Amino acid sequence: MKAVVLNxxxxxxxxxxxxxxxxxVVASYLRDDDVDVATFRLADLNLPPGVETDMGDGDDWPRVHDxxxxxxxxxxxxxxxxxxxxxxxxxxxxxxxxxxxxxDDTGRPVAYGRVAGVVVTGNEDGAHHVIAELAGGMVDIGFTIPAQAWTYWHLGPGPGPDYLDDTKGHEWAHSTGRTMAANLVAVARALAESPLPAPS
Structure with a gap:
């Protein structure tokens, strides 16, 4: 099984x-379950705006898409x-x-049969809003979102230390990440056994 993380x-x-x-941390839990994980740091890529898979010369999105x-x-x-x-x-x-x-060959959108989750960090409120926006978008595209397929680390409203600067809350974020990884793998395996039908 394979996973892609978009940082x-x-x-x-x-x-x-x-x-x-x-x-x-989530990727390490996925690897513990024999998942091969590839990470793309989008700030290092050339990703022109648009809603096409390939926006032309120099576009790095096609390899992410693949x-x-x-x-x-x-x-x-x-x-x-x-x-x-x-x-x-x-x-x-x-x-x-x-x-x-x-x-795909069966007429299903290519995102069908794939699961997705969300990781969020910040030193302000808003984690659940960010999770909702990203998860909602991926559902629209065709991904399946398992139960509790997210983790986050936030310190609450206002400025403050970052995740790498403060260990407060790490235990919860990591245990939630462990559950996230397990649920992603479990549902991905279930969909492999019993695929979603093509839209009628």
Whole structure:
């Protein structure tokens, strides 16, 4: 089984990424369950705006798209900015939108049979809102969202330390991430055994 993690931090490499650090915890739990995990840090890629799979010369999205199609699990990891997903998380949803019109040999949208989850970090409120926006978008595209397919780390309203600066709340975020990984794998396996039907 394979998984793809989209790290939607606004910080390009080699800057430390709080979002990437928590996403790596979930990825480690997935690997413990024999899942091969590939991570893309979107800030390091050229991703033109648009709702097509390939926006032309220099577009890095096609290789991300190919990796998602080769995987059973997708995780979108986003920081919270002004109470919302990052602009790169929104960009990812917009580029994923092209998959709605892409079908497999049975006529099903290519996202069918794939599961998705969300990781969120920030030092302000808004984690559940970010989870709802990203999960809702992925459901529209055709992904299945298992129960409790998310984890987050937030310190509450206002400025404060980042995930990498403070261990407060890590135990909860990590145990929730462990449940998230287990549920993603369980539902992915169930869908492999009993696929969703093509839309009528």
């Amino acid at each position: 939607c931090t606004l910080k390009p490499s080699p800057q430390p990424s709080n979002t990437g650090a928590l996403a790596d 990796a998602i199609l080769a995987a059973e699990i997708l995780v979108i990891a986003s920081p919270t900015w002004v109470g919302r997903p990052s602009s790169l998380a929104q960009r990812a949803l917009e580029r994923l939108d092209a998959m709605i019109s892409e079908t």
